[in-house]
Amino acid sequence: MKLLDRNGFRTDDFSRAGADGAARLDAVIVPFADLPSTAARAGKRLGVDIPNTVTVEQLAPHFEKLALIGIAFPASTDGRGFSLGRRLRRAGFKGLLRASGPLIPDQFPYALACGFDEIELPDASAARQPESQWLQALGAITLPYQRGYARPSSIFEQRRQARKEAAHG
Amino acid sequence: MYRYDEFDERFVRERVAQFRDQVNRRLSGALTEEEFRPLRLQNGLYLQLHAYMLRIAIPYGVLSSQQLCQLAVIADKYDRGYGHFTTRTNLQFNWPKLKDAPDILDLLADVQMHCIQTSGNDIRNVTADQFAGVAGDEIEDPRPVAELIRQWSSLHPEFSFLPRKFKIAVIASQADRAVMKSHDVGIRIVRNKAGESGYEIFAGGGLGRTPMVGKRVREFLPKGQLLAYLEALLRVYNLEGRRDNKFKARIKILVHEIGIDAFRDRVEAEFARADAFSDDENAELARISAQFEVRNYEKLSARSETFEAARKSDPAFAEWVAHSLFAHKVDGYAAVTISLKPVGGVPGDMTSDQMRFFADLTDRFSLGELRVTHAQNLVLPNVKQDDLHALWRELGKAGLATPNVGLVTDIISCPGLDYCALATARSIPIAQAISNRFADKARQDEIGPLQIKISGCINACGHHHVGHIGILGLEKRGQESYQITLGGDPTENMAIGELLGPGLAAGDVPAAIERIVGVYLDKRADGETFIETVKRLGVSEFKAAFLAGAQNEAA
Ligand code: SF4
Numbered sequence: 076m077k078l079l080d081r082n083g084f085r086t087d088d089f090s091r092a093g094a095d096g097a098a099r100l101d102a103v104i105v106p107f108a109d110l111p112s113t114a115a116r117a118g119k120r121l122g123v124d125i126p127n128t129v130t131v132e133q134l135a136p137h138f139e140k141l142a143l144i145g146i147a148f149p150a151s152t153d154g155r156g157f158s159l160g161r162r163l164r165r166a167g168f169k170g171l172l173r174a175s176g177p178l179i180p181d182q183f184p185y186a187l188a189c190g191f192d193e194i195e196l197p198d199a200s201a202a203r204q205p206e207s208q209w210l211q212a213l214g215a216i217t218l219p220y221q222r223g224y225a226r227p228s229s230i231f232e233q234r235r236q237a238r239k240e241a242a243h244g
Numbered sequence: 245m246y247r248y249d250e251f252d253e254r255f256v257r258e259r260v261a262q263f264r265d266q267v268n269r270r271l272s273g274a275l276t277e278e279e280f281r282p283l284r285l286q287n288g289l290y291l292q293l294h295a296y297m298l299r300i301a302i303p304y305g306v307l308s309s310q311q312l313c314q315l316a317v318i319a320d321k322y323d324r325g326y327g328h329f330t331t332r333t334n335l336q337f338n339w340p341k342l343k344d345a346p347d348i349l350d351l352l353a354d355v356q357m358h359c360i361q362t363s364g365n366d367i368r369n370v371t372a373d374q375f376a377g378v379a380g381d382e383i384e385d386p387r388p389v390a391e392l393i394r395q396w397s398s399l400h401p402e403f404s405f406l407p408r409k410f411k412i413a414v415i416a417s418q419a420d421r422a423v424m425k426s427h428d429v430g431i432r433i434v435r436n437k438a439g440e441s442g443y444e445i446f447a448g449g450g451l452g453r454t455p456m457v458g459k460r461v462r463e464f465l466p467k468g469q470l471l472a473y474l475e476a477l478l479r480v481y482n483l484e485g486r487r488d489n490k491f492k493a494r495i496k497i498l499v500h501e502i503g504i505d506a507f508r509d510r511v512e513a514e515f516a517r518a519d520a521f522s523d524d525e526n527a528e529l530a531r532i533s534a535q536f537e538v539r540n541y542e543k544l545s546a547r548s549e550t551f552e553a554a555r556k557s558d559p560a561f562a563e564w565v566a567h568s569l570f571a572h573k574v575d576g577y578a579a580v581t582i583s584l585k586p587v588g589g590v591p592g593d594m595t596s597d598q599m600r601f602f603a604d605l606t607d608r609f610s611l612g613e614l615r616v617t618h619a620q621n622l623v624l625p626n627v628k629q630d631d632l633h634a635l636w637r638e639l640g641k642a643g644l645a646t647p648n649v650g651l652v653t654d655i656i657s658c659p660g661l662d663y664c665a666l667a668t669a670r671s672i673p674i675a676q677a678i679s680n681r682f683a684d685k686a687r688q689d690e691i692g693p694l695q696i697k698i699s700g701c702i703n704a705c706g707h708h709h710v711g712h713i714g715i716l717g718l719e720k721r722g723q724e725s726y727q728i729t730l731g732g733d734p735t736e737n738m739a740i741g742e743l744l745g746p747g748l749a750a751g752d753v754p755a756a757i758e759r760i761v762g763v764y765l766d767k768r769a770d771g772e773t774f775i776e777t778v779k780r781l782g783v784s785e786f787k788a789a790f791l792a793g794a795q796n797e798a799a
Contacts, residue, residue: 151279151282151405152282152365152405153405153487154365154402154403154404154405154406154482155482155483155487157401157402157403157405157482158402158479158482158483159483161402161479162479162483165517177279179275179279179283180269181262181266181283182405184401185401185402185404186401188401188402189401189402203273203274203275203276204269204274204275205274208269208274211265215258215261215262215265216255216258216259216262216399217254217258218251218254218255219255219399219401220255220395220396220398220399221396221400221401222519223519224401224402230251230252230255230395231395231396231524231528233251234249234251234528234531235524235527235528238524238527238531
């Protein structure tokens with residue numbers, strides 16, 4: 076597995092519970108089933124892996140203790156995670172949001188826009204698709220249309236501002 | 245019509261570069277075929293039976309003469325000199341090469357066109373009433389709303405990997421000329437009791453394996469909230485639509501399985517949490533609307549003496565007029581439907597020569613704008629009645645004056661097994677055989693309005709479910725087998741046709757249509773159209789005639 080954020084590939088601070096030595100680490104990801112029984116511990120960061128069928132209602136009670144939510148993307152064509160990520164953000168989750176699965180570079184800007192911070196890629200995907208392709212994909216469309224997504228600006232927003240300026244100008 | 249601003253222009257150019265890069269990454273092996281597939285589909289590139297097929301978006305069916313000329317250039321340079329108009333008002337080229345696709349996209353971008361989301365599991369090209377902006381019965385022009393949705397849905401970060409494709413249609417009158425209720429979402433612009441215009445929203449319509457009539461989810465959505473509402477609705481679908489079975493993945497199955505009330509509740513709950521951009525949505529809509537306004541109509545009298553005189557003196561012209569005109573909201577003008585269904589021809593095909601010729605007529609007679617209809621015909625929306633006779637004579641020179649709009653030979657047909665990789669049977673040759681069988685114009689007139697629609701597989705691109713007579717080509721034990729349905733209706737009274745009996749061999753289809761038509765001619769009341777008679781009588785008498793004949797043929 077390889078971790079990627081908007082700056083490129085990076086090392087993963089988190090380990091999966093059960094992995095060798097994970098218990099000693101500062102940042103651990105547990106399976107969703109273990110979440111209710113896992114307490115937040117001082118000085119340690121807790122993350123959870125969830126399938127894309129988990130609801131916001133199931134997760135919201137745990138937001139406080141969670142530093143990371145990792146949403147599984149079972150295939151690049153399964154777009155449920157985009158909507159779930161967006162729902163989690165709108166419900167107020169402020170921690171790291173991770174997309175975990177074989178996404179492709181063209182989906183990287185979509186994931187960021189829907190509120191994700193990082194992508195955890197299978198090794199095979201990362202081997203075929205070097206860092207440069209991921210970073211390039213972020214700049215492919217400089218100004219998308221939709222407003223209200225986690226992006227610096229949008230076409231609708233730019234037009235709105237132009238109207239505002241025209242009205243005051 | 246809508247013209248790109250600097251933002252639209254840059255967006256489409258960047259999209260071309262992005263696709264070029266995607267093709268290169270596929271060729272270098274960075275992308276697997278499996279990963280590339282959704283990307284090329286989102287750009288309208290299919291792998292068909294014999295070659296790639298490129299599907300070009302004609303948003304809500306509107307084209308300028310200049311755009312049509314460019315399509316002719318592409319047809320000559322990269323294809324075999326013709327294109328095919330589809331029931332979703334797109335244009336398909338059947339023979340481009342993968343390596344040429346980015347160059348074709350560049351040529352399209354030059355005339356403000358693209359192939360964005362003409363395929364794939366995303367929000368597809370938005371369709372609208374073909375008489376939008378000129379129909380007297382519309383509350384307002386539905387095209388600005390369709391254009392707003394086109395922009396909003398393009399490369400949507402959340403909705404580009406839906407369970408399945410998602411089609412939206414927009415109309416603005418009680419009469420439905422866009423089969424609105426067969427769409428995943430249908431939008432009708434309406435007025436409430438206070439006289440404000442807003443949106444009536446339908447969801448869960450569709451054809452295909454499980455045909456469904458769209459159900460109403462919102463009686464009245466105020467202006468300004470459309471995109472927020474669509475976002476909520478699409479989010480519910482994206483998360484809850486089935487992904488375990490391709491044939492159950494459309495929104496119609498979700499709506500059917502949980503029921504329209506539960507579906508409505510979920511959408512409303514999501515919508516309640518939506519961002520409100522309402523004032524600005526209206527301002528944006530106003531910006532778009534201004535571009536659709538036609539400012540150069542001439543002041544003419546409602547009655548054109550030139551036209552009336554020509555109609556009296558030229559019976560062939562009068563005959564064409566009887567089928568081809570639609571009342572225009574501006575005095576002295578008419579909207580004209582041009583049949584792309586010459587007797588025995590391929591429905592919806594147009595050669596590059598015809599495109600250029602037609603583009604010229606569009607400039608001369610229709611303020612430079614034309615429309616593509618879901619029935620695979622063309623419309624010149626803004627013709628002066630004074631010019632109709634001259635236009636008709638010109639059309640005749642290019643074989644475009646067939647006076648059969650709405651008649652038995654005006655058949656909708658998908659490409660079927662002649663092109664389509666998914667087809668189970670041929671459809672174009674069936675359309676041709678029926679068209680030849682009913683070639684006699686006097687007979688066509690005697691039969692009157694009758695819509696035959698043909699699909700080459702259960703996906704129903706040929707809209708067979710809503711044909712007055714629907715024909716579905718299947719494969720049975722290695723043979724093509726055609727199922728005939730009766731009583732479908734594509735209008736505001738949308739109905740799904742009823743199956744008449746076991747499938748027929750290709751050669752037996754025209755005779756079966758004859759028998760059905762025979763029952764109608766025999767039983768119709770005065771002035772009753774085919775579909776009216778079917779609705780009054782029910783299908784049983786037709787079924788009996790259909791079955792009796794089928795048995796004779798089998799014996
Ligand atoms: S109905 Fe079937 S055969 Fe016809 S175009 Fe659609 S997918 Fe192809």
